[in-house]
Amino acid sequence: MNASLTRILPVLAAGALVLAGCSSDGDTPAATPTSAGGASVSLVKEGVLTVCTNPPFAPFEFEEDGQIVGLDMDITGEVAKDLGVTQTVLNIGFDAMASGAALNNGQCDIVATGLSITDERKANLDFSEPYFDADLGILVKKDSGIASETDLAGKRIGVQISTDAETWVNERELGGVQFADLGLQIQSLNAGQVDAVMNDYAVLGSYVADGYELLAPVSTGSTYGFGVKKGNTALLEKINGTLERIKGDGTWAKIYTARIGVAPSED
Template identity: 55%
Template sequence: MRHPLPAAALAGAALLALAACSGSGSGDDAADGELALVTSGTLTVCTNPPYEPFEYEEDGEIVGLDIALTAEIAADLGVELRPLNTGFDAIESGAALNARQCDIAASAITITDAREENVDFTDAYFDADQGVLVAAGSAVAGEDDLAGLKVGVQQATTGASWVEEQGLEGVQFEDLGLQIQALRNGQVDVVVNDVTVLESYVDDELEVAFVVETGEQYGFAVRTGNTALLEAANATLARITQDDTYDTLVAQYFGTGAATD
């Protein structure tokens, strides 16, 4: 399920108002709304591949829709982009941002109230739901069929929370790649994660059994109080929506001719 950038991304960011870039080396936020980056001249992005098409490795580099979108933010700021492979638990908890490992986190992060206690989110840029991936020909067809099964989840994700809320037996893995491997080798019976990324694993052996409509939305995260970077990121999201860059990038990374189904 794919949707264009939510209309909320346009609110409050109609004009591109970029803060001045100055590197502090220590990554401390500058005063008076001035933008200070962890590394001068570089926008460092915490991300957690594999999570195709949002972030994944290709020819030794991290690429994907999240990387392309944050590259637009970096370009508007006049700086280079540096993706940094980071554990998702450190991303969603805000630990990586607070430790000044990166300036912004971009890893298909669902905006939640709990996470907003630890980070500031940009406007939403993607809509998502959960999916259940199974071996082809599995009898699993709905939520009731998950009872008694071992459900592979990615730690610290909304999918893991959903499985716990249903009272199911969740088996945690550090990343999506390990989840898929566990399903293929029979360590778990099914895998729960965002349906958009599970679709890339569908083949003769694996299929999406069903979708759980959770109505989630992704946002980029910055350190709490880093208003200069937050405003710059929102301005870029507004700009790329208005000039069709967003639709072009979605079509590119989803391998489709359009940004929506």
């Protein structure tokens, strides 16, 4: 992973769950020549890069003015630009993306949803080079009496299905309660249905101002990558090429600073 592509706590607020863009019409994938030349990339809809994601997961994907935006959409937008096509963003269930089903069913070309790269997921989809480090965070109400991960025993912990947080909780045989997305996790915590919420540290920081407390990060060594259908080497190469380009021409620093609130680390 490039050292400049590292995690720093975000400051943006999460948006509401919303569908944006148009769904694939089921057309046969068409070869789309790229503006930069080289091998053609087959897309599920000619002239359109279709991206699957699952908001709310700010600052990576969230709703703003009726559209799904965020750091992931900014990057995939650059991929579309390099391909010489437009971009459409679809709201798809997280499990369908993590399992590769959304790609195999032709719903989209890229999964871009703060998706951690794991060996299990590599069996179902191919990943780009990592672009972001991902630790886990624990969000609780202030004065909850939960000060660290050691205080979670016997507590109800809201986790998003098919995520690293769910795996972490299950491996420790803690009281995990499954939710389809981050927004439902937060609603459940607010209603007192769970005692804590566990998800990626970078997305939980924006809730601190809402009367919650974010505990010290739980290091996982995980990184985010963009997923494509197994064997879609041409598209994967284009994504990695875009990641390299935006790092070199200053675009990454602009995107990162706008979405995260600080400049990326150069370490």
